[in-house]
Amino acid sequence: MIKPNTFALTLLAVAAIGSVTGCDAGNAPSGMSGDDAKNAIARMSPEDKIRAIASSPMPQAEKEKEYAKIEADSGVKAKDVLNSNTGAPVPGGG
Numbered sequence: 001m002i003k004p005n006t007f008a009l010t011l012l013a014v015a016a017i018g019s020v021t022g023c024d025a026g027n028a029p030s031g032m033s034g035d036d037a038k039n040a041i042a043r044m045s046p047e048d049k050i051r052a053i054a055s056s057p058m059p060q061a062e063k064e065k066e067y068a069k070i071e072a073d074s075g076v077k078a079k080d081v082l083n084s085n086t087g088a089p090v091p092g093g094g
Contacts, residue, residue: 046070046073046074046076046081047076047081049066049070050067050070050076050078050081050082051081051082053066053067053070053078054078054082
């Protein structure tokens with residue numbers, strides 16, 4: 001049988017080891033900061049930006065505005081990118 005003092009010391013040792021080695025075992029890493037995300041988007045090609053917008057949950061009217069900005073800045077047409085990507089018509093006729 002384990003003596004009470006030995007038992008308490010064993011529990012304390014197990015708790016100490018667990019706190020050193022297992023605290024962060026289940027925590028997910030932090031995501032991108034807002035600035036990191038903006039920089040990543042800025043480095044995307046116009047075609048990739050269009051595809052990302054198309055797959056986002058953004059309302060269609062907002063998507064059309066974003067497509068127009070990309071088309072004005074780059075000359076790349078959302079309709080061409082989306083039609084060549086899937087062969088399907090562009091949602092909203094954009």
